[in-house]
Amino acid sequence: MSDSAQAQVIRPPKVDRGVIGWIKQNLFPSWFSGILTVVLGYFIITSLISIIDWGILRANFVGSTAADCSGGGACWVFIGTRMDFFIYGFYPEAEHWRINLVYLVFGLIIVPQFFKAVSSRIKMILGIFGVTIFPIFAFVMIYGSETLGLTHVATSQWGGLTLTLILAYVGIVAAIPIGILLALGRRSDMPLVRALCVVFIEFWRGVPLITILFMASVMLPLFLPDGVTFDRLLRALIGITLFQSAYMAEVIRGGLQAIPKGQYEAAEAMGLGYWRSMGLIILPQALKIVIPGIVNTLISLFKDTTLVLVVGLFDLLRTVQATIVDPAWRNVATEGYVFAAFVFWVFCYGMSRYSQMLEEKLHTGHKR
Amino acid sequence: MTMKVKILAAGITAVAAMSVAGVASANTLEQVKQRGHLLCGVSDGLPGFSAPDERANWSGIDADTCRGVAAAVFGDPNKVEFRSLNARERFTALQSGEVDMLSRNTTWTLTRDASLGLNFAGVNYYDGQGFMVRESLGVTSPTELDGATVCIQSGTTTELNLADYFRANNMQYDALVFDTSDQTIQGFETNRCDVLTSDISQLAALRSKLEDPSTAVLLEELISKEPLGPVVRQGDDQWFNVVKWALYAQLNAEELGVTQANVDEMKNSDNPEIQRLLGTGNNNFGQHIGLGADWAYNIVKGVGNYGEMFERNVGPNTPLGLPRGMNNLWNKGGIMYAPPVR
């Protein structure tokens, strides 16, 4: 082996490098794989061609009526003309600026989180603002307030993407703390608290969300004293939040279990009380481990907001459904569903990418 | 800082207002007066009866019935907040006090009147269940529908009538039950079902939603009685009377020839019946039901008499194009009959 230095450097054969090499290694490594490539390739190319043909080449993008859709492909004109309804639902047109303002503030909070140049201190301040003052601000803006001179807009008029985002945002902000409390309760030393948390979690995880929403919309009024009622939106919101917080609790419990016992003992040895040791030592570590799980739960929550349409709320999907039956437009169902699917996809995929980013950034301790 | 506090305070009060709507009281009329507007349960979109346009303005017979009650109570037909309810929610929403009255093309039946704890305050539209079929099938009578697939909306009396009818005629069918009327019409349009069944007025409304309404025909034969009307909770007779008489006032107005246009002139009429209705000439019948003397005047002024309401929403000149038929006054060949104001 010692004389290998003198040996002539033999370059790999041509077929193993470059474009051809890549193709050979990644597309035709064996005859079975090769056949698979050909079949899959054929399938992908034909479907891509028809999708592009339908969605772009023969599609119509500009116009205002059904007559403008003459290409025979997708009729995106329809989406354009109904965009206001998809975003604001029945919200009075004169008051749309209030929702736009909320979106603007929301954007100012969210966008800096994606930039590395922004210092983490500012990000944190923005984040805290986002979960404390922003919800109140958004609520006052959207619901209206006599003292501030904003006309009151009933929740029955909220709708579209705005309603979807409201449901998702409130759900997310509320489900995490409730989930943490439930997870801590499930690992508590007090048998009664533990039992209650177990029952609570298993109940919510054991039944479909749709039955909970039915219960909230049909039965809840019977549980309350005569004459007291909750707003319908609020009822759906409570249902979704409690449902997902049970899942959240299980995810967080996984994180708590992964923290070595030594950490608990060390915290105790420092003389920290229960809440301080949890808040300062255990939870920061536990939550960090389970970020992917938490975000997955949040994504489920986001997707689950569509279920409110079965109890009669006009979320994004329902607004799309309500407009595609309009006799003035022909066969726009595919366009409508594709549009809604795209919007949901962007949000959910964005969330999962953000969690991957966060995971990498916070992956400090265990890397060797 | 003060701004922040103000926003916070506004937020808290708004949340409180949102979560608790009115505290226990059996007196619905008082509650409505205090709140300043009427909460009325309507459908989730049925042209001619209660349907919102893109700005959430509701129109239709049922919506106007709500407005009539609001006009009787407040003198202003627009003091109504409409709550859109699906078939499943409607009764619980009324039972629990979420709405003051339900005006949602609801069929009056014994079970609903008795075991659901509700009271039907009258009939604002006499309907019957019919069938809509594709013209190309060449069907002319429901008896030819053996083996058909039928689209139907869940939570309605039509589901039961359908089963009875097919069984009585010894025919088979497949019932495809959807949650909303939009879905039933989509099922019909995509040819998932041969027949769409519902109240004939709804079928007329749904047909107008088809891409080409002329491809579908409504069969003439009706298979059931469907008296539709406003509903209130049991146990509050005063409110029951208000809703009942708001409807009767519209019928009496039509009978007496009082219209939205001539109601102001009619105030000077010396016909004692009109005087009693409009509360002129020392008449104050409104006080007996807890309303002002001009309650009926306000209704007619606000939404017109029954005939006008009918013509405006479902009559021959609307997309629904329904004939007056059974819903004409008793003295014009129909069965609409209101007790006198006396």
Place this chain on the structure above:
Amino acid sequence: MRLSLRNDFMADKRSVRSGTFARLKNDPTIRSRTFQILTALVVVYFFWTIFQNTVDNMERRGISTGLGFLSSQAGFGIVMSLIPYNETMTYGRTFWVGLLNTLLVSSLGIFFATLIGFIVGIGRLSKNWLLSTMSAIFVDTFRNIPLLLQIFFWYFAVLRALPGPRDSIELWDMFFLNNRGAFLPSPVPEAGMNFVWFVLLAAIVGAVVLYRWARKRQDATGQLFPAIRVGIAMVVLIPAVVFLALGSPMSWDVPELRGFNFRGGISVIPELGALLLALTIYTAAFIAEIVRSGIQAVSHGQTEAASALGLKRGTTLRLVIIPQAMRVIVPPLTSQYLNLTKNSSLAVAIGYPDLVSVFMGTTLNQTGQAVEIVAITMLVYLTISLVISFLMNIYNKAMSLKER
């Protein structure tokens, strides 16, 4: 550190000295007991209030209560039923019809989702770039779109794609496909069929016995016996021979077009098809991720060790990789199965007559007894999930690492 401990110690002493109340307040046992008692009181009070309110409300509003409605006549039709059903039967019967339909779509969904999920999950780890990319796109697309939207989309797409009953797509005049569903011939057993079933059962028992014997012999002597292949041959061939020998005691009920639609045979309605498609694709995307991470969790050294022992690639996969990966895969897989079962309740959105649609939908609307019906429905789903979790816990215990 030591200082702070001493401080604590002194603080303790101080508290002992200063009054009974402070002592009680700082005693962890007493504190925890008080807290628990308070919690218990709050919970009991909460449920008591709800109960009281409900009873009050129902009484005041004259709403009927009780389970008596279960034995009154339903009076409405259901489009698909696995057990005999007609309008004259009771609401109790509608419950069973709905429940069976739920179980049907869930079990079919679990089967197909597992199949596709494993294929896609293994596909993501493939060396074939096209295959792994496609699998990744599949997962990222379908995981991030709400299931309800997918159900609507597939239902719509299925209905649009299929022809009407008169222009059905047909195969050998026996299988028909149109927008009323897929129609297949159904087997009608004749005399002698019972004997064939009996032989089949016996063959299965025989195959199991054979497999056990082969395992024992392998443990004892190391000799291999192709028990699985022989077993399958036994189960397939022996009943087939008996079936033919008896002169094929089975006839087929072939669907035929009568009036509006096909009658006879087995029919699969489009609602079932669309729901199954959506549930399968959605859940398969999740299962694929689980399978991928499960396989990746098995250390590469295991594969190397197996090949060092001279095991073939297939054997390695079957005896080394899969059993270890399964340990990681099974718990999340179980929760996906549970999710699928619960998600099948979205059937109500497209009119597939599952439990929620039939019982919590139509039956509730007709009787108005919301409390009883919602409670029963929830109880059913709770029972299903508790049973599945229980079975999975047993399985997990059997599969867990036995450290010696």
